[in-house]
Amino acid sequence: MATRQIPRTTLGEGASHEGFLRHKRFRWAKLALLLCAAAVAGYALIDAPPRHYGGTAFGYVLGTVATLLILWLTLLGLRKRAMTPGRWSLKGWTSAHVWLGLSLTVLATLHSGLRFGPDVHTLAWGLMMAVILSGLYGIAVYAALPPALGDSRAEMTRPQMVDALAKLDVQLEAAAQPLALADAAVVRKALAEDPFAAGLLRRLSGSDARSATRRAIVALAPAGDAALLAVLERKVAALGQIRRHLRIRALLEVWLYVHVPLTFALLAALAAHILSVFFYW
Structure with a gap:
C-alpha cells in the first residue's frame, strides 16, 4: 500500500x-x-x-x-x-x-x-x-x-524544457539591450521568472496571475517593439506549458x-x- x-x-x-x-x-x-x-x-x-x-x-x-x-x-x-x-x-x-x-x-x-x-x-x-x-x-x-x-510537455523532457526556456531568455536579453532603463528593468524581472521555484500550492493552481513575463508584455506593448514582444509571447507560451507539466506532477x-x-x-x-x-x- x-x-x-x-x-x-x-x-x-x-x-x-x-x-x-x-x-x-x-x-x-x-x-x-x-x-x-x-x-x-x-x-x-x-x-x-x-x-x-x-x-x-x-x-x-x-x-x-x-x-x-x-x-x-x-x-x-x-x-x-x-x-x-x-x-x-x-x-x-x-x-x-x-x-x-x-x-x-x-x-x-x-x-x-x-x-x-x-x-x-x-x-x-x-x-x-x-x-x-x-x-x-x-x-x-x-x-x-x-x-x-x-x-x-509536447514530447519534451524536463531538461529539454529548461534548455528551451534558457534559449528564450538569451533571445530576450539580446532584444532588451536597446531599451530604456525602466523598460529594461521590466524585462529583467521577466528573465528572473522561474516556474520550477514555485511551491506546491502554486504548482497545483497552475496559475500565471503573478507572471512577470505577462506583466512585461502589458507594460511594453505601447512601445510597439515587435521583436521583443514576440520573444516575450514565446516565453509566456513556454512558461504555460511548464506550469501545466508541474501542476500534473x-x-x-x-x-x-x-x-x-x-x-x-x-x-x-x-x-x-x-x-x-x-x-x-
Missing part, C-alpha cells in the same frame, strides 16, 4: 496504466476474486456459533491472511528500487498490489464479523479502508493524468502525501489491534 515515489512505469502513455491492471490477462485480479470467493464461501458455510467474529478459528484465518497481505503490500516502495523483468517484474508486483489490496475489503470485513464499534479494531479497519480508497484515487490519477502529462505528488501517512497509521493501528487481541486472549 505504501509507496515512497511515483513508479516510473506508470508515467508513460495511458496504455501502460491499463497494462499493469490487465497484467498477464488479469492474473492478479482473478486470484483476488478467487480469494474473496473462498472467504465468502467459508463465511457462509462454516458454522461459528453464536456468530462469526474475529475470535473464531475462521476469523483468525482471515485475520492472519489479511495481516500478511497488508505487510506484503507495504513492500511495494522497496520493490520499486529493483527494476527486474519476469514473473515478479515491477508491473506484475504493482498489479498484485492493486488487486490483492482490493481483496482486503472483503477479507478484513468478514474477519470482523461485521461487528464495528468505538475501539481499536474498528479503527484499524477504517484506516485500511481509507488506504484502499486513497489507492483507488491514485489509480485514477495515474490512468488519467500521464497522457495529459505527455501532451503538456504536483497532483501525483499530493496522492503520496495522503497514501503513505495513512499506511503508516494503518500499521500502527494494526499492531495495536493484534497486541490487544493477544493481551485479552
Whole structure:
C-alpha cells in the first residue's frame, strides 16, 4: 500500500496504466476474486456459533491472511528500487498490489464479523479502508493524468524544457539591450521568472496571475517593439506549458502525501489491534 515515489512505469502513455491492471490477462485480479470467493464461501458455510467474529478459528484465518497481505503490500516502495523483468517484474508486483489490496475489503470485513464499534479494531479497519480508497484515487490519477502529462510537455523532457526556456531568455536579453532603463528593468524581472521555484500550492493552481513575463508584455506593448514582444509571447507560451507539466506532477505528488501517512497509521493501528487481541486472549 505504501509507496515512497511515483513508479516510473506508470508515467508513460495511458496504455501502460491499463497494462499493469490487465497484467498477464488479469492474473492478479482473478486470484483476488478467487480469494474473496473462498472467504465468502467459508463465511457462509462454516458454522461459528453464536456468530462469526474475529475470535473464531475462521476469523483468525482471515485475520492472519489479511495481516500478511497488508505487510506484503507495504513492500511495494522497496520493490520499486529493483527494476527486474519476469514473473515478479515491477508491473506484475504493482498489479498484485492493486488487486490483492482490493481483496482486503472483503477479507478484513468478514474477519470482523461485521461487528464495528468505538475501539481499536474498528479503527484499524477504517484506516485500511481509507488506504484502499486513497489507492483507488491514485489509480485514477495515474490512468488519467500521464497522457495529459505527455501532451503538456509536447514530447519534451524536463531538461529539454529548461534548455528551451534558457534559449528564450538569451533571445530576450539580446532584444532588451536597446531599451530604456525602466523598460529594461521590466524585462529583467521577466528573465528572473522561474516556474520550477514555485511551491506546491502554486504548482497545483497552475496559475500565471503573478507572471512577470505577462506583466512585461502589458507594460511594453505601447512601445510597439515587435521583436521583443514576440520573444516575450514565446516565453509566456513556454512558461504555460511548464506550469501545466508541474501542476500534473504536483497532483501525483499530493496522492503520496495522503497514501503513505495513512499506511503508516494503518500499521500502527494494526499492531495495536493484534497486541490487544493477544493481551485479552
